[in-house]
Amino acid sequence: MGLRKLAVLVFGFGLFLAAIPAVAHHAFSAEFDSNQPVTIRGRVTKIAWTNPHVWIYVNVQDESRKVVNWGFEMGAPQQVRNRGWDRTTLKTGDEVIVDGWKARDGSFRMNARSVKWAETGKSLDAGTSNTAQ
Numbered sequence: 001m002g003l004r005k006l007a008v009l010v011f012g013f014g015l016f017l018a019a020i021p022a023v024a025h026h027a028f029s030a031e032f033d034s035n036q037p038v039t040i041r042g043r044v045t046k047i048a049w050t051n052p053h054v055w056i057y058v059n060v061q062d063e064s065r066k067v068v069n070w071g072f073e074m075g076a077p078q079q080v081r082n083r084g085w086d087r088t089t090l091k092t093g094d095e096v097i098v099d100g101w102k103a104r105d106g107s108f109r110m111n112a113r114s115v116k117w118a119e120t121g122k123s124l125d126a127g128t129s130n131t132a133q
């Protein structure tokens with residue numbers, strides 16, 4: 001095929017790739033409820049630097065001393081990095097206090113606004129997708 005046709009094809013594919021993260025994203029309000037603020041405290045069990053969002057999991061003890069594994073959504077990896085995080089910032093076993101909003105479906109998931117280390121009191125912004133905060 002001609003160079004022009006190839007250029008159009010490459011450009012088109014670029015647009016397609018650029019559209020993927022947007023498609024994979026959800027609106028905050030589709031999954032989380034800004035009227036249900038929540039704060040959890042527990043120890044980190046897993047850290048996933050995934051697209052379109054970084055997810056962190058924490059073991060939280062409820063009122064009946066039962067341990068529940070909560071997952072909290074942070075911003076996209078690049079947004080999180082821009083707020084001072086890197087892959088070594090949070091370690092498995094760290095005790096954290098996470099502030100954010102509950103999932104609408106009542107599952108043990110939330111969207112995080114900030115993460116605070118229980119031991120040092122250090123706190124970092126989580127890159128929430130809640131634009132209404």
Ligand SMILES: [Cu+2]
Nearest residue numbers: 024025026052
């Ligand atoms: Cu998203």
